[in-house]
Amino acid sequence: MLFKVQRYNPETDKKPYMQEYHLDDVTSGMMLRDALLKIKESDETLSFRHSCGEGVCGSDALNINGKNGLGCLTPLSELKEPIEVRPVPGMPIIRDLVVDMTQFFHHYRAVKPYLTVHDPMPEVELAQTPEERDKLDGLYECILCGCCTTSCPSFWWNPDKFRGPAALLQAYRFLADSRDQATDERLQDLDGPYRMFRCHTIMNCVNVCPKELNPTKAIHHIKQMMIKEMV
Amino acid sequence: MNIAKRKFDVLVIGAGGGGLRSSLQLSQAEAKVAVVSKVFPTRSHTVAAQGGMNAALANVSPDNWHWHMFDTVKGSDYLGDQDAIEYMCRAASHLVYELEHQGVPFSRLENGKIYQRPFGGQSQNFGGEQAARTCAAADRTGHAILHSLYQQNIRAKTHFFDEFFAIDLIRADDGMILGALVLEIETGEPLIIEAKTTLLATGGVGQLFRTNTNARINTGDGLGMALRAGIPLEDMEFFQFHPTGIAGRGMLITEGARGEGGFLVNKDGERFMERYAPHAKDLASRDVVSRAISTEVREGRGCGENSDHVMLKLDHLGKEVLAKRLPGISSMVKTFLGIDPAEQSIPVFPTAHYTMGGIPTNKVGQVVVPVEQGEESVQGLYAVGECACVSVHGANRLGGNSLLDIVVFGRAAGNHIIDFLKDNRYHRPLEEQGLDMAMERLARWDKKGQGETVANIKYELQSIMEEYCGVFRTQDVLDKGLEKVLEIEQRMADVRLQDHSKTFNTARIEALELENLVDLAIATVASAAKRHESRGAHSRIDYPDRDDARWLKHSLYYKKENHIEYKPVRLKAMTVDTFPPKERVY
Numbered sequence: 130m131l132f133k134v135q136r137y138n139p140e141t142d143k144k145p146y147m148q149e150y151h152l153d154d155v156t157s158g159m160m161l162r163d164a165l166l167k168i169k170e171s172d173e174t175l176s177f178r179h180s181c182g183e184g185v186c187g188s189d190a191l192n193i194n195g196k197n198g199l200g201c202l203t204p205l206s207e208l209k210e211p212i213e214v215r216p217v218p219g220m221p222i223i224r225d226l227v228v229d230m231t232q233f234f235h236h237y238r239a240v241k242p243y244l245t246v247h248d249p250m251p252e253v254e255l256a257q258t259p260e261e262r263d264k265l266d267g268l269y270e271c272i273l274c275g276c277c278t279t280s281c282p283s284f285w286w287n288p289d290k291f292r293g294p295a296a297l298l299q300a301y302r303f304l305a306d307s308r309d310q311a312t313d314e315r316l317q318d319l320d321g322p323y324r325m326f327r328c329h330t331i332m333n334c335v336n337v338c339p340k341e342l343n344p345t346k347a348i349h350h351i352k353q354m355m356i357k358e359m360v
Numbered sequence: 361m362n363i364a365k366r367k368f369d370v371l372v373i374g375a376g377g378g379g380l381r382s383s384l385q386l387s388q389a390e391a392k393v394a395v396v397s398k399v400f401p402t403r404s405h406t407v408a409a410q411g412g413m414n415a416a417l418a419n420v421s422p423d424n425w426h427w428h429m430f431d432t433v434k435g436s437d438y439l440g441d442q443d444a445i446e447y448m449c450r451a452a453s454h455l456v457y458e459l460e461h462q463g464v465p466f467s468r469l470e471n472g473k474i475y476q477r478p479f480g481g482q483s484q485n486f487g488g489e490q491a492a493r494t495c496a497a498a499d500r501t502g503h504a505i506l507h508s509l510y511q512q513n514i515r516a517k518t519h520f521f522d523e524f525f526a527i528d529l530i531r532a533d534d535g536m537i538l539g540a541l542v543l544e545i546e547t548g549e550p551l552i553i554e555a556k557t558t559l560l561a562t563g564g565v566g567q568l569f570r571t572n573t574n575a576r577i578n579t580g581d582g583l584g585m586a587l588r589a590g591i592p593l594e595d596m597e598f599f600q601f602h603p604t605g606i607a608g609r610g611m612l613i614t615e616g617a618r619g620e621g622g623f624l625v626n627k628d629g630e631r632f633m634e635r636y637a638p639h640a641k642d643l644a645s646r647d648v649v650s651r652a653i654s655t656e657v658r659e660g661r662g663c664g665e666n667s668d669h670v671m672l673k674l675d676h677l678g679k680e681v682l683a684k685r686l687p688g689i690s691s692m693v694k695t696f697l698g699i700d701p702a703e704q705s706i707p708v709f710p711t712a713h714y715t716m717g718g719i720p721t722n723k724v725g726q727v728v729v730p731v732e733q734g735e736e737s738v739q740g741l742y743a744v745g746e747c748a749c750v751s752v753h754g755a756n757r758l759g760g761n762s763l764l765d766i767v768v769f770g771r772a773a774g775n776h777i778i779d780f781l782k783d784n785r786y787h788r789p790l791e792e793q794g795l796d797m798a799m800e801r802l803a804r805w806d807k808k809g810q811g812e813t814v815a816n817i818k819y820e821l822q823s824i825m826e827e828y829c830g831v832f833r834t835q836d837v838l839d840k841g842l843e844k845v846l847e848i849e850q851r852m853a854d855v856r857l858q859d860h861s862k863t864f865n866t867a868r869i870e871a872l873e874l875e876n877l878v879d880l881a882i883a884t885v886a887s888a889a890k891r892h893e894s895r896g897a898h899s900r901i902d903y904p905d906r907d908d909a910r911w912l913k914h915s916l917y918y919k920k921e922n923h924i925e926y927k928p929v930r931l932k933a934m935t936v937d938t939f940p941p942k943e944r945v946y
Contacts, residue, residue: 140861158696170815173867174859178399181575183611183692185503186403202695223546224864230400243511244463254460256472265465269497269504273402306465 130155131211132164134175136225145222147213155205161214162189162200177226184339187272190217190279191226197276197337217279219288232288233275236296240318244303245311261307268302268347270340271295277334277344283327290323294334294344297325301347304354316355325351363541363795364551368394368519369781371539371555373526373582375401377502378745378766379561380509382725385774387516391781394553396521396542398577398869401510405563405575406766409502410688411479411616412494413459413763415452419469420476420492422484425449428493430939432761435481435645436754437896437906438941439595439914441930444723444750448761448768450934455767456495463508466497467685477619477685481645481758481946490643492619494760499614499688505763524551525869526581528798529558529589529741530790536739537589538790541798545869548862550802552795556784557740557777560586560719560727561770564746565880567873569712570822573605573612582747584876586719587883588797591729591738592916592925594749595717596880597888597898600757601831603649605711607669611696612713613689613706615759618642620685622674624653625705626661632670637946644946647756647897650710654831657709664707671705678702710831716757716897717887718749720916720927725750725773730916730927742777744769751914754929755896805871811856814871821848821874821881829885834902838889845881852878883917890924891915908941 130152137145150168162179169175179189182201189200192215194208205212220228246255278284278293292300300319303309319325325348334344370386372379375397386393397404416423429449433440460466460474467475474495482491497504513520523545530538530552539554562582566574583593603624604613618624623642626632636652637644644652653670662668674682679702682690686701693701722728725744726737745766752765828841852875859867893907894900913926931938 138861139863169867170813173814173857173870174861176864176866180399180403180577181405181408183408184695185408185500185688186399186405186575188399188403227864234400238514241515243515244461244508246461250461252457254457254466254474257468258472259468259470262465262468269465269507270500272407272503273400303463306463308463 130164130205132168133211133213134168134226135215136175137222138224157206159205160201161191161193161203161205161208161212164205165200165214176224185272187274190274190276191215192217197280199274199276199339202339217275219279219285230275233278233293233295236292237273237299240292240296240300241311241315242299242303244306244309246308247310255308257307264305265302267342268298268305271298271342272340274339276337276339280333280337282331282333283329287323287327291327292324294348297328297351298342298344298347301351304351316351316358319351320355364549365554366394366551367554367787368392369556370394370777371396371553371558372561373540373558374404374561374563374745374747375520376404376406376561376563376745376766377506377509377763378770379559380506380513381767381770382559382561382744382774383518384509384512384516385771386777387513387518389778391778392519394519394521394555396524396526396553398523398525398545400522401520402507404506405578406502406506408575408612409763410499410612410614411619412477412496412501412760413456413505414479414493414758414760415456415495415764416449416493417453417456417474417476417495419473423491423493425452426936427484427486427491428452430486431481431483432752432758433939434944435756435758437756437944438908438912439751439754439895439929441751442933442938443930444752446933446936447723448752448764451768452764455764455771459505459508459767462512464497464504466495477616478643479619479759480615480640480643480649482643490640494616494619496616498684499616499686502763525872526585527801527872529585530794530798531589532788532791532794536788537741538788538794541795543802546864548865552790554787554790556787557742557780559725559742559744559773559777560747561743561745562747564715565877566712566715567877568822568825568881568884570826571605571608571610572712573602573610574713579873579876580715580747580880581873581876582743583718584879586727586743587879587919590920591719591727592918593717593883594720594914594916595751595887596883596917597891597915598716598755598896599712599884600646600714600716600897601650601710602713603646603653603710604672604708605713606696607707607709609696610711611692613672613708614686615646617672617674617686617689620681621677622672625671625673626656627663627667628661632656632661640946645756646759647899648946650831651899653710669707669709672708673705674701675703675705714757714762715746716749716753716755718747719743721748721750723750723772724776725769726776730925735927742773744773755898801872805857805868806860807856808860809856811854812851814855814857814867814874817848817851817855818874818877821845821877824848825881825884829888831899833888833898833900835889838885842885842889845878845885849878849882879919882922886922887915887917887924912941
């Protein structure tokens with residue numbers, strides 16, 4: 130199987146280039162991450178992030194044949210050869226497939242992604258009905274891999290101002306939580322032309338999310354909440 | 361030496377649940393905390409915990425902490441320290457409520473309370489009916505807890521050093537720990553972090569075994585650092601094999617799958633756990649179920665072409681239960697096996713999962729070492745979570761007790777450090793020679809030339825551990841295993857890196873991790889070869905019985921000369937009567 134992997138080491142390379150690798154012993158059920166690990170066995174200079182191997186840690190977001198996804202959840206059998214692997218787009222490259230995620234996490238922290246309750250806490254759990262809890266499904270599962278945000282043209286154009294789909298999904302995860310008491314502050318924080326309203330429902334985020342989450346829908350819900358606030 | 365230096369009150373190494381619960385406590389008390397993690401915090405392995413966290417909330421079945429304590433002591437095969445177990449079980453409910461207040465999206469019951477499911481080894485009334493004690497967020501409880509704790513740390517303004525790898529502790533001549541030398545992975549530059557106290561929360565060492573449920577990062581870095589600082593490791597022979605890893609691949613299928621009503625069958629379709637644990641059946645302790653599966657396979661009742669696994673049956677639970685309670689494993693099974701658990705059974709086999717042993721601590725997380733009379737704490741050093749051995753898990757951990765362990769002792773250590781800081785206002789001056797060991801460790805990998813590769817040695821090491829230190833053990837096999845891991849240790853001198861660049865050099869990190877793995881393999885096999893009894897996860901064919909008269913004691917392995925000594929189990933609880941060792945049946 131033929132792989133073309135983007136390489137870049139700032140200590141030796143002026144700019145990124147594609148390097149070819151051949152793997153003979155590809156077995157059925159192998160994921161792209163398994164292949165990259167095999168490649169690394171013969172060329173340890175190839176750098177990429179990875180850890181859990183089962184799609185829960187969010188380390189190995191990659192651009193695979195032009196589309197963002199997790200290396201560990203992408204079966205080789207579903208990929209056309211040559212398999213082209215690049216770092217996720219729109220982020221500064223540190224080395225090879227490793228990008229600088231600083232901007233991404235800045236936006237995540239900026240939406241105050243933590244439950245805010247102003248009332249005194251009870252001595253037991255805050256009550257929440259199963260129906261209220263169901264509203265968090267499809268939101269809390271985000272693994273912060275960055276596949277969505279780095280596939281979003283609005284983010285590419287305004288990476289410093291537009292929060293991006295991952296952060297906005299998190300914003301809605303707390304807006305949707307029946308226990309949270311910071312709705313007004315959260316909505317005000319997202320107002321203005323950039324932070325949320327740069328979303329043009331291109332829906333790349335939905336298309337690439339390895340956890341099958343839907344940031345576009347979350348953004349739509351936030352907009353509805355804002356309209357409700359206004360009337 | 362011209363190395364950059366930072367100064368904090370507290371250095372926390374590791375950003376899983378244990379580290380983050382500690383740092384949260386400390387940041388909220390306005391201590392200056394640095395959390396160093398070799399991966400971005402939410403990549404830590406706590407994220408992969410599925411089934412849940414035990415606490416006697418009694419939301420589903422009658423329950424109290426004392427029953428939970430009994431189950432934990434019994435589950436530990438009486439090797440757990442009963443004061444620490446009482447402390448943990450008493451604190452459990454409060455800690456779950458606290459997590460809920462911190463935002464954890466627990467699943468809910470109709471009355472709005474936290475959902476709880478049955479898990480292995482849980483009983484009502486000291487060994488009676490099955491209890492439902494495991495608080496769950498579907499089957500993504502670890503993810504929910506880790507993210508919430510990280511989020512609360514953002515709020516508390518904890519200082520994070522993401523993608524920094526800890527090389528070694530910095531030790532003063534009198535043994536006090538003054539911080540650590542760490543390596544910034546992105547730049548390859550070393551950094552000294554000075555701290556009045558250092559807390560290790562680096563997790564377990566599942567990567568010792570070829571097939572494991574663990575992430576690649578679980579290489580026991582904190583355990584290795586402790587060993588090199590002259591600190592012994594406790595009970596390393598006790599390594600948990602989870603009964604239901606996906607056969608041949610290792611991904612974890614939560615015990616919650618059996619808690620929700622799933623069960624195991626052999627090639628004859630027989631529900632074989634009824635023979636091994638007539639009362640608890642599939643919800644017996646993990647050691648019991650893992651041995652049962654291994655026995656079925658050894659005796660020729662395994663499934664598949666090679667008769668090398670058994671099947672976990674969930675198809676009778678219905679699509680709705682699977683979607684609601686077990687969505688994570690359902691989707692994982694679809695991705696990796698291409699089957700729908702609502703229609704087909706899952707091939708499973710016992711898989712290396714959890715390090716019961718670790719850095720010896722007391723119940724406030726202080727690292728303790730033996731002295732002539734009893735033990736004393738190592739000044740300035742704490743450890744919590746899977747890298748620590750309090751010991752609340754003894755010879756076998758109960759499912760649902762590890763998420764509990766990390767938050768209970770993470771918090772307790774945080775509180776104890778806050779008190780320590782009140783009496784220790786100033787940093788001790790750092791002696792440069794305290795850095796020598798760490799700098800040598802780094803410099804070693806600058807050696808150039810041809811040699812053995814990290815990948816090869818790691819693969820061989822993992823294969824040896826799997827073959828010579830698995831579910832069933834004998835003296836012969838363990839002795840051979842020890843010989844082989846000691847050979848590997850020799851060969852480490854010939855390993856060379858081909859990549860000597862500084863920027864994000866993951867080859868160098870893997871080499872440093874491998875050094876830790878080799879030390880821990882030796883610790884594990886050496887401790888196992890010495891223990892001539894069967895207890896919990898340590899199952900000796902040549903010594904099939906538990907032997908309390910000779911072996912009701914913790915082992916302590918020292919790196920120096922592979923020396924092993926023993927210390928008594930703390931049978932005395934804090935306030936309640938001791939649970940005396942009894943025959944353990946489920």
